[in-house]
Amino acid sequence: MYYASATKISSFTTIRRDRVLPEPGEVLVDPGDRVESTQVVARASIPGDFRILAVGRMLGILASEVQHSLQTELGSTVHRGDVIAKREGLLGRSVSCPIDGVVTATGGGRVLIEAKPLPFELRAHISGHVLAVENNQMITLETAGALVQGFWGAGEESVGPLKFLTKRADEPLEARTIDASCHGRIIVAGMILDEEPLSRAEDIDAQGIVTGGLSPELLSAAKQLPFPLIVTDGFGDFPMMKGVFTLLKDHEEEEASISGQTETGHRARRPEIIIPLPNREPPVYQTQHAGEFEPGLRVRAVRAPYAGLVGTILDIPQFAQRMESGARVRCAEIDVGQDKPVVIPLVNLDVLR
Amino acid sequence: MPEDRRIGSILVVDCGTVMTKALLLDRIAGEYRFVASGEAPTPRTVDGTDIIKGIFHAVARISHVTGRQFFDEIDDLISPQVTRQQGVDAFAATVSAGEPLQVVVTGLVDDLSISSARRAAAGTYSQVSAILGGEKSANLTDEERVREIRGTRPDVVVLAGGIDGGAERPVLDSAKAATLACAMMDRGKRPTLLYAGNSQLRRQVTEIVGDEAELRVVENVRPTLEKERIWDARQELQTLFRQRKMHQIPGVATLRAWSPVPIMPTAQAFGQLIQYLWYLGDPASGVLGIDIGGGNTTIAAVFDEQLHMTIQGGLGVAFGGGRLLEERGSECIACWIPELIQEHELEAFMLLKGIHPASIPQTDLELWMEQSLACAAIRGTMEIARPGWKGTAAQVYPDLTPICDTILISGGPLTRVPRPGQAALVILNAVQPIGVSTLILDRYGLAPALGNVAAVKPLAAVEALDAGGFTNLATVVAPVGDTADPGDTVLRMNVSYEDGGVLEVEVRRGDLEVLPLPLDQEAVLELHPAKGYDVGLGGPGTGGKRQVSGGMAGLIIDARGRPLPLPSQPAECRGQVQQWLYDIGG
Numbered sequence: 001m002y003y004a005s006a007t008k009i010s011s012f013t014t015i016r017r018d019r020v021l022p023e024p025g026e027v028l029v030d031p032g033d034r035v036e037s038t039q040v041v042a043r044a045s046i047p048g049d050f051r052i053l054a055v056g057r058m059l060g061i062l063a064s065e066v067q068h069s070l071q072t073e074l075g076s077t078v079h080r081g082d083v084i085a086k087r088e089g090l091l092g093r094s095v096s097c098p099i100d101g102v103v104t105a106t107g108g109g110r111v112l113i114e115a116k117p118l119p120f121e122l123r124a125h126i127s128g129h130v131l132a133v134e135n136n137q138m139i140t141l142e143t144a145g146a147l148v149q150g151f152w153g154a155g156e157e158s159v160g161p162l163k164f165l166t167k168r169a170d171e172p173l174e175a176r177t178i179d180a181s182c183h184g185r186i187i188v189a190g191m192i193l194d195e196e197p198l199s200r201a202e203d204i205d206a207q208g209i210v211t212g213g214l215s216p217e218l219l220s221a222a223k224q225l226p227f228p229l230i231v232t233d234g235f236g237d238f239p240m241m242k243g244v245f246t247l248l249k250d251h252e253e254e255e256a257s258i259s260g261q262t263e264t265g266h267r268a269r270r271p272e273i274i275i276p277l278p279n280r281e282p283p284v285y286q287t288q289h290a291g292e293f294e295p296g297l298r299v300r301a302v303r304a305p306y307a308g309l310v311g312t313i314l315d316i317p318q319f320a321q322r323m324e325s326g327a328r329v330r331c332a333e334i335d336v337g338q339d340k341p342v343v344i345p346l347v348n349l350d351v352l353r
Numbered sequence: 354m355p356e357d358r359r360i361g362s363i364l365v366v367d368c369g370t371v372m373t374k375a376l377l378l379d380r381i382a383g384e385y386r387f388v389a390s391g392e393a394p395t396p397r398t399v400d401g402t403d404i405i406k407g408i409f410h411a412v413a414r415i416s417h418v419t420g421r422q423f424f425d426e427i428d429d430l431i432s433p434q435v436t437r438q439q440g441v442d443a444f445a446a447t448v449s450a451g452e453p454l455q456v457v458v459t460g461l462v463d464d465l466s467i468s469s470a471r472r473a474a475a476g477t478y479s480q481v482s483a484i485l486g487g488e489k490s491a492n493l494t495d496e497e498r499v500r501e502i503r504g505t506r507p508d509v510v511v512l513a514g515g516i517d518g519g520a521e522r523p524v525l526d527s528a529k530a531a532t533l534a535c536a537m538m539d540r541g542k543r544p545t546l547l548y549a550g551n552s553q554l555r556r557q558v559t560e561i562v563g564d565e566a567e568l569r570v571v572e573n574v575r576p577t578l579e580k581e582r583i584w585d586a587r588q589e590l591q592t593l594f595r596q597r598k599m600h601q602i603p604g605v606a607t608l609r610a611w612s613p614v615p616i617m618p619t620a621q622a623f624g625q626l627i628q629y630l631w632y633l634g635d636p637a638s639g640v641l642g643i644d645i646g647g648g649n650t651t652i653a654a655v656f657d658e659q660l661h662m663t664i665q666g667g668l669g670v671a672f673g674g675g676r677l678l679e680e681r682g683s684e685c686i687a688c689w690i691p692e693l694i695q696e697h698e699l700e701a702f703m704l705l706k707g708i709h710p711a712s713i714p715q716t717d718l719e720l721w722m723e724q725s726l727a728c729a730a731i732r733g734t735m736e737i738a739r740p741g742w743k744g745t746a747a748q749v750y751p752d753l754t755p756i757c758d759t760i761l762i763s764g765g766p767l768t769r770v771p772r773p774g775q776a777a778l779v780i781l782n783a784v785q786p787i788g789v790s791t792l793i794l795d796r797y798g799l800a801p802a803l804g805n806v807a808a809v810k811p812l813a814a815v816e817a818l819d820a821g822g823f824t825n826l827a828t829v830v831a832p833v834g835d836t837a838d839p840g841d842t843v844l845r846m847n848v849s850y851e852d853g854g855v856l857e858v859e860v861r862r863g864d865l866e867v868l869p870l871p872l873d874q875e876a877v878l879e880l881h882p883a884k885g886y887d888v889g890l891g892g893p894g895t896g897g898k899r900q901v902s903g904g905m906a907g908l909i910i911d912a913r914g915r916p917l918p919l920p921s922q923p924a925e926c927r928g929q930v931q932q933w934l935y936d937i938g939g
Binding site: 001002003004005023047050051052054105108110112114151152216217219220234235236262263264265266267268269270302303304305306323324325326327328329344345347348350 | 370393394397398399401402410413414450451452494495496499503529533536537538539648667672695697698700701704705707708709710711712713714715716717718719720769770771772
């Protein structure tokens with residue numbers, strides 16, 4: 001049986017990431033260039049706001065009369081407050097422009113005003129070098145460093161030094177430990193079980209949060225945060241996996257690039273923490289391939305009652321076994337450091353690579 | 354393609370959103386038999402699904418079992434068959450992986466043009482991302498309509514509304530708003546406009562759209578208040594799905610090179626099989642097929658020889674739970690769970706399932722959550738499908754499910770349940786069949802494959818089906834009527850077994866009972882419904898005899914009522930659901 005999912009946790013690996021503009025634009029770097037995480041590597045113009053003004057209705061005139069009432073021409077630049085149409089006479093009225101923009105269409109008694117396109121700047125997000133540039137829209141960056149894929153995340157991207165606020169991987173984050181020193185930092189904690197630390201981190205302008213477990217009651221609050229939040233292990237009182245806690249701890253105060261973007265539909269995207277380590281010789285780049293389950297693989301259980309449990313595959317019995325729910329499925333025997341191995345369906349295992 | 358009589362072995366693959374299945378059919382002792390199957394997760398990446406890798410993994414399982422080599426050293430399919438251990442004579446594929454067509458529907462009246470346009474869209478893998486018009490959004494300004502279309506970035510805007518010769522201005526306004534939205538988007542990203550409204554406005558709509566967008570004109574989906582004509586719009590949307598979505602999936606080009614017949618959307622192949630099953634049964638009844646997967650829910654129904662497809666793209670047990678929570682609230686799922694569950698717990702479960710879509714429940718609670726999600730997804734799909742069946746001979750009661758001889762159940766979430774009664778209960782709660790129906794389980798996921806094989810070698814599909822590809826889950830007897838009080842007798846029934854034994858049963862209103870009738874056994878039912886109660890044998894109070902087959906879950910009597918009543922108090926509801934699970938052996 002080929003495994004369905006794998007989580008990459010590596011203290012040092014070669015990482016490639018595509019940076020893509022939402023619309024084709026101008027790429028500011030060339031292959032081979034070195035880039036810093038906060039450096040703008042490309043820019044584009046994205047469509048701005050617009051307004052459709054029902055001028056005929058607003059002035060109480062026929063659609064055919066609107067053209068005569070216009071105080072501006074098609075293609076003209078207009079500013080907020082400008083009078084764009086007027087009805088003369090005793091019952092005179094006027095229509096003011098609600099936004100800065102350009103009159104781009106008229107007809108049917110209506111006027112369309114489109115704001116100027118908005119400038120969009122794409123930052124490198126990770127420090128490294130440019131591997132390739134495609135179609136004025138995509139840049140492939142490469143860096144060497146530590147990589148931890150998360151379980152779930154919210155928010156976009158940010159960059160900042162890691163700051164540990166719990167001593168242990170199984171310790172809940174307490175709001176009182178979040179002080180001014182967390183400003184601009186990415187807070188790392190064993191788990192988060194109440195909302196107060198989230199509000200406090202927001203107040204202090206943290207750059208992000210990385211936690212092992214997150215109480216499911218906090219999902220809505222996590223999605224509202226102005227910075228990314230990454231859950232590495234699961235929803236509930238899950239401690240952060242020891243290996244991940246130690247790996248991140250080894251880089252405390254170092255700059256990390258985190259992305260909370262998670263996609264669970266037809267496309268799969270996992271949140272991640274990247275810590276670039278540019279001063280070491282990078283290993284050869286390897287793409288992630290799904291392989292077969294085999295004894296010796298380190299795995300993590302993803303479903304109850306063993307969710308979050310980490311161990312090593314001891315054996316994969318040939319025949320299906322019965323679960324608590326009554327289902328009969330192929331399983332693996334996992335050594336989790338207890339007297340007896342636990343038996344978990346293969347499809348409920350996430351391979352740790 | 355004309356049938357090739359030399360075709361022996363056939364490899365069929367179904368590339369699903371979550372799992373890829375491969376099946377090998379071959380001639381054994383002069384007849385086609387299902388030889389082996391393999392299954393593997395469909396790898397998903399940030400760029401979408403990698404269907405070829407999923408196929409290699411799934412076919413590797415068949416190679417492991419049969420020792421047959423299917424691919425050469427450059428990963429090309431070996432076809433035709435070289436020896437019985439190398440290659441296959443034919444290859445066919447169905448695909449449901451990939452993103453659904455994103456559709457915005459504009460129309461005037463919820464129960465007329467909008468409802469018909471939605472059903473037209475549901476004929477292919479699509480997701481209706483916005484409905485502009487109808488009661489909820491009748492007062493939207495042009496700006497709001499444009500903003501909605503621009504914001505949702507659909508692949509298609511279906512412009513419906515107005516019976517032929519009917520309403521004009523609101524239909525033209527919708528066309529103007531859609532055109533304006535297109536004009537404000539990059540040319541390469543503009544949606545196709547599909548005009549399916551008042552046919553007398555076609556010229557004006559064509560003039561409005563001009564060259565701002567691609568316009569396709571089809572028959573009005575609602576030419577009169579009584580008539581629905583969605584076939585034309587459906588065909589066009591299916592074509593758009595194939596062109597814009599299915600053929601763009603990386604790897605589909607390779608499948609097209611391997612296959613002598615066109616690659617088919619899984620739902621279409623499933624529909625073909627349901628149509629075949631209908632020809633085998635009573636033409637006055639219908640046949641229903643339910644296929645629920647990780648990413649989509651499909652209902653294929655055949656009444657009066659006509660196939661009705663209803664697909665909810667992006668709504669399956671792995672993906673789509675969040676959408677259900679958002680659109681219908683947690684209660685639509687929680688009401689089927691016999692334990693108290695908080696909304697955030699459900700949300701966390703849906704996210705977990707989306708992150709690890711191939712994972713399965715190990716505990717009772719997670720099993721109930723998954724089955725409740727399946728139930729809610731099927732119910733939601735039935736709501737869209739049911740109005741389209743009105744007027745068919747099998748639909749005796751306008752707001753209830755038509756009488757169906759056979760209900761085929763396909764898709765891992767229901768075919769791999771630990772106890773067969775659980776699958777039966779999900780179907781009873783979601784579909785609410787009436788009369789006497791046989792529930793058939795597609796345990797090996799053969800249905801789409803056999804529907805597709807029929808295109809390559811019809812005989813192979815027929816023989817594989819006859820060889821027992823499907824398993825009877827249960828026979829259900831569901832009397833309907835509303836004249837009895839709870840506890841009153843609504844049906845008296847004699848069950849005459851093959852061994853001569855007779856069981857006399859008195860069914861009371863509200864009962865859910867399972868009578869013994871094991872798989873591979875038959876019995877004759879003598880049904881005597883109470884006055885005002887209908888068991889599908891000729892109207893209320895009319896009884897008769899029916900020969901029925903046994904199944905994994907036995908003979909189920911469902912006298913709970915239609916539409917199925919659920920207690921309004923959550924605690925009472927949980928107790929009731931628990932009781933039903935107990936009654937049915939779930």
